[in-house]
Amino acid sequence: MKLLTVFAFASVATFVVLHSAYGSPLPEPVPDQSPAADPSPKADPEPVASPVADPGPSPSPGPVANPNPLPAPSPLGSKGPQAAGGDAKIVAYSANAEPMGPAPGAAPLKMDDVQPDTLAA
Secondary structure: OHHHHHHHHHHHHHHHHHHHHHOOOOOOOOOOOOHHHOOOOOOOOOOOOOOOOOOOOOOOOOOOOOOOOOOOOOOOOOOOOOOOOOOHHHHHHOOOOOOOOOOOOOOOOOOOOOOOOOOOO
């Protein structure tokens, strides 16, 4: 009986914690809008165009420029979250929005400073 009480308490406590974190397990019903509440009701449906025979492929007007070209990579490297190996959304929502990178004032490692891998031989 004591085990059943502990299990019930743990179940209710888990539900309370998850409910406070994520909300209701069922989505709240959305009230239906009445037709009177619609600001612009349409009385007549739009006419359907009569079918026309396929005139064939139209000639291509030429190449279309990319409306959103990607920025060219900078030779100095980017200071953004992508350079740190993270995702912009993750950095924006994390508690610490600082991008991961070397400490300020730390000198970059040179190939001479790196220890050789003794296990590879």
